[in-house]
Amino acid sequence: MTDAGTGAVTAAGTGSGTGSGTGALLEVEGLAVEFATAQGWARVVDDVSFTIGRGETLGLLGESGCGKSVTSLAVMGLLPPRSSRIAAGSIRLDGRELRGLSESELSDVRGNAVSMIFQEPMTSLDPAFRVGEQISAVLRRHRGASRSAARRRAVELLDLVGIPDAARRVDDYPHTFSGGMRQRVMIAIALACEPDLLIADEPTTALDVTVQKQILELLAGLQERLGMGVLFVTHDMGVISQISDRVVVMYAGQVVEQASTEEVFWHPQHPYTEGLLACLPAEHGRERLRGIPGLVPGPLDLPGGCRFHPRCHHARAGVCDVTPPGLDEVLAGHHTRCLLARDIELRGIS
Amino acid sequence: MIRLVARRLLALVPLVFLVTLVVWGLVLVIPGDQALAIAGDSATPEQVEAIREDLGLDDPVPVRYGRWLAAAVQGDLGTSLYTSYSVTDALADRLPVTLSLVFVSFALAVVVGTAIGMLAANQKGRLTDRILTVTTSVGLAVPNFWLGLLLVTFFALKLEWFPSGGYVPFTEDPAGWLRSITLPAVTLATAVAAELARQMRASMSDVLERDFIRTHRAKGLRPATIVRRYALKNAAMPVITVAGLQIARLFGLATIVEIIFNLNGVGALAVDAVFDRDIPVIQGCVLLITVIVLLVNLVVDVSYGLVNPKVRVQ
Amino acid sequence: MTTIRPTAAPGAQEQPLTDRPESPRQRFVRRFRRERPAVVALVVVVLIALAALLAPLLATHDPDTQVLSDRLQAPNGEHWFGTDDLGRDVYSRLLYAGRISLLAAVQATAIGIALGVPLGLAAGYLRGWVDVVLSRIADAVMSIPALLLALAIVGILEPDLTSAMIAIGVVYAPQFFRLTRASTLAVREETFIEAARSVGGTSRAIITGHVLPNALSPLVVQISLAMGFAILFEASISFLGLGVQPPDSSWGSMLGRSTRFFEQSPHLVLIPGLAILVTVLAFNVIGDGVRDSLGREIRRPTQ
Numbered sequence: 001m002t003d004a005g006t007g008a009v010t011a012a013g014t015g016s017g018t019g020s021g022t023g024a025l026l027e028v029e030g031l032a033v034e035f036a037t038a039q040g041w042a043r044v045v046d047d048v049s050f051t052i053g054r055g056e057t058l059g060l061l062g063e064s065g066c067g068k069s070v071t072s073l074a075v076m077g078l079l080p081p082r083s084s085r086i087a088a089g090s091i092r093l094d095g096r097e098l099r100g101l102s103e104s105e106l107s108d109v110r111g112n113a114v115s116m117i118f119q120e121p122m123t124s125l126d127p128a129f130r131v132g133e134q135i136s137a138v139l140r141r142h143r144g145a146s147r148s149a150a151r152r153r154a155v156e157l158l159d160l161v162g163i164p165d166a167a168r169r170v171d172d173y174p175h176t177f178s179g180g181m182r183q184r185v186m187i188a189i190a191l192a193c194e195p196d197l198l199i200a201d202e203p204t205t206a207l208d209v210t211v212q213k214q215i216l217e218l219l220a221g222l223q224e225r226l227g228m229g230v231l232f233v234t235h236d237m238g239v240i241s242q243i244s245d246r247v248v249v250m251y252a253g254q255v256v257e258q259a260s261t262e263e264v265f266w267h268p269q270h271p272y273t274e275g276l277l278a279c280l281p282a283e284h285g286r287e288r289l290r291g292i293p294g295l296v297p298g299p300l301d302l303p304g305g306c307r308f309h310p311r312c313h314h315a316r317a318g319v320c321d322v323t324p325p326g327l328d329e330v331l332a333g334h335h336t337r338c339l340l341a342r343d344i345e346l347r348g349i350s
Numbered sequence: 351m352i353r354l355v356a357r358r359l360l361a362l363v364p365l366v367f368l369v370t371l372v373v374w375g376l377v378l379v380i381p382g383d384q385a386l387a388i389a390g391d392s393a394t395p396e397q398v399e400a401i402r403e404d405l406g407l408d409d410p411v412p413v414r415y416g417r418w419l420a421a422a423v424q425g426d427l428g429t430s431l432y433t434s435y436s437v438t439d440a441l442a443d444r445l446p447v448t449l450s451l452v453f454v455s456f457a458l459a460v461v462v463g464t465a466i467g468m469l470a471a472n473q474k475g476r477l478t479d480r481i482l483t484v485t486t487s488v489g490l491a492v493p494n495f496w497l498g499l500l501l502v503t504f505f506a507l508k509l510e511w512f513p514s515g516g517y518v519p520f521t522e523d524p525a526g527w528l529r530s531i532t533l534p535a536v537t538l539a540t541a542v543a544a545e546l547a548r549q550m551r552a553s554m555s556d557v558l559e560r561d562f563i564r565t566h567r568a569k570g571l572r573p574a575t576i577v578r579r580y581a582l583k584n585a586a587m588p589v590i591t592v593a594g595l596q597i598a599r600l601f602g603l604a605t606i607v608e609i610i611f612n613l614n615g616v617g618a619l620a621v622d623a624v625f626d627r628d629i630p631v632i633q634g635c636v637l638l639i640t641v642i643v644l645l646v647n648l649v650v651d652v653s654y655g656l657v658n659p660k661v662r663v664q
Numbered sequence: 665m666t667t668i669r670p671t672a673a674p675g676a677q678e679q680p681l682t683d684r685p686e687s688p689r690q691r692f693v694r695r696f697r698r699e700r701p702a703v704v705a706l707v708v709v710v711l712i713a714l715a716a717l718l719a720p721l722l723a724t725h726d727p728d729t730q731v732l733s734d735r736l737q738a739p740n741g742e743h744w745f746g747t748d749d750l751g752r753d754v755y756s757r758l759l760y761a762g763r764i765s766l767l768a769a770v771q772a773t774a775i776g777i778a779l780g781v782p783l784g785l786a787a788g789y790l791r792g793w794v795d796v797v798l799s800r801i802a803d804a805v806m807s808i809p810a811l812l813l814a815l816a817i818v819g820i821l822e823p824d825l826t827s828a829m830i831a832i833g834v835v836y837a838p839q840f841f842r843l844t845r846a847s848t849l850a851v852r853e854e855t856f857i858e859a860a861r862s863v864g865g866t867s868r869a870i871i872t873g874h875v876l877p878n879a880l881s882p883l884v885v886q887i888s889l890a891m892g893f894a895i896l897f898e899a900s901i902s903f904l905g906l907g908v909q910p911p912d913s914s915w916g917s918m919l920g921r922s923t924r925f926f927e928q929s930p931h932l933v934l935i936p937g938l939a940i941l942v943t944v945l946a947f948n949v950i951g952d953g954v955r956d957s958l959g960r961e962i963r964r965p966t967q
Binding site for chain 3: 364365368369371372373376377487488490491492493494495496499500503507598599600601602603605606609617620621623624625627628629632633635636639640643644647
Binding site: 109 | 560561562564565566567568569570571572573575580583584587657658659
């Protein structure tokens, strides 16, 4: 998959501020999302920018609560209305601004040009409707397909995502499927209208390892066939290494590192990324490193200076707890939000 | 499906049997001598003895129960103590009135209650929701005989849109039937509609926060489609169970509504019988209505199976 | 991953002010006080109960004195709520009738508890055939429409207030039975019961010491709702003339005997009806508030 979308990689390589005219499929620029709390609006995603080219897979990486899911929901326009808002930034799909579209305009895009699959396969399908109906609904909504045509296509799609005996299974209810099979059904729903962009939010996290591998292979294969861009959200470095071309690492609502997958793995430039790499099982003949102590701070109790400094074992008093770092390009196409990036040596995977 | 119905029907048999025990057993707690009560104060001891013999009151309790049950199974619920009418005939006469009233009320309550509940859940926390919540609370607390009086006074006596009472059989005059049943049905339906609205609001707001609703939104389905087609079917499941219980409530409350609107239904018959202490009629009314309630609940159970795929498969 | 809960973080308000962990009762009181409608309803119920208790002090007239020359007066300065068809003062009658309505509801609920709770404890604690038999009987009683059963019981006893109370109590007993049985069953399996049993606690000590306190919360909710229904039921039965008998009267019987005069003197019907409505509404709102305050610990948002 790494050879796909080279153009976009180059485009993205010009920096985080890449704007329109680059021909990228998705351009997110300066995105800020806020949630209502008892103490007012809390900013949970802050100045996030990235692009995804056609056929390219971007890995969005970070721990729980770092803002990656919120970012992906914002792109889908699925943030809860009233209790959340996009406070700043722009989201352009094929050059078309999605921010500020009405719910009705957004619903024309969702499931059509952009699709999403979720982390929880056990609860993401409607238990009261046959899976075939749930797939057909998308086709009838966006393609105006007839009942019978939509059904035929649903069988094809179930077959495509590797569900055995699709012609019979199309009339079954979700509770008769296993977790992995349900995630395949979710993928079938997402791919029904052959979207340009697929957002996969931890699609394999809830599955066991062998199933996880199958689903990843399925996604990779389908992406190649359909040539879509993929935003792959995960906390799992191992998964990222298998599927993505480029990686954006998020921490406490901000992008802290952005580079090609190889760069991030081989030469991480942010201590947080180093910590995430350390969580990988010790396979490639290296010893197991310790994980990152502590928890991601909430949006209402962010530390001053660098948001990561309380958990960072490289942090220097008087520097990291004082100055908030900017996102700088330290190597060609490699951005990091670390004041010490040029001073410290970080361990990647060789 | 047929096996499911058959199994539920079989399960009803012991329950109905217990109900007959309760209904019939009530007689045993009567203080004093039943024969004496029927004969009145001026009767001679011989007359009292004759009544006692007539009713078989001297036989042991199980024999009396067995006799009554055997007759009841064959559709003979005895004879009214005062009018010497057959209880079964009297019930057959009056059942259509009560059934019309209860089923029209039920339909009304389901439609109105569901609509209010869905609207409130959709507007949760906003002004509309608060107004509807207050309205349903009042609907649950309002004494229905009082509401009936208000409706009669306003819509029947003042505006003269509807008759103030009486029943027109459907077969004679469908329009007249509808007019005669409207006010009683609205009166009877209010509390049940309020209850269903509360249940639907709770169920619907729960469903709207589920993950699969987000999936439907991610598919680009329109909000109205998601609510009316998908969320409703999911939200309906717990509400259907509650709706079944409301049937019994409707039959109970129907007694008083029948009195207010001068409808000669089973409920009114029961109230008259209570005044007269006409035991066989009271027993007959309670037994008939309870059996109907149980059968309707069975229908509700089965329809629950139709909505919930997990039940259907089993 | 978990998205932030969109609600205004409840965790922030949930914090008790002291460092010491709250007792369940303190938590309940704190939460109940936040249920503003329930607090208002509680005040309303207290006021109504006080008005009924203090009826002799608050009444402006003797409730039973008939002044036939003052029949069917509209509310005025002398008779705040007007007079009835026998020239009696409606305001004073309403206060005294409130005593009977409330007392009747308390009695009916008490009968329901007295029947249902011990049997529920027995069924849940002993299980086996006791449970099976009692549960089947409860099912049978519950499948009979409540008002119809109450009327039948009144008819078989004799039409007066005591019969009505017994009838309502019997109708309610299965609900208390079920609730107590369910709580008992749930608590029965808990380890602390095992522990109590293993150190040689008697069944009675276990039931009063452990099982009952745990069944208490749902019972409180049920009692509040049952009070509301009992008032409605008593009103219905008395409205029909099968409950309280003259010279006594309850709100329901006041209403029942006034229906003929509705067009001339609507206040005769409106006032007792509103009294019933407000009281029942208040009990229901309290019940809802109690239930919500007893709810399980709200899960903290992950961020």
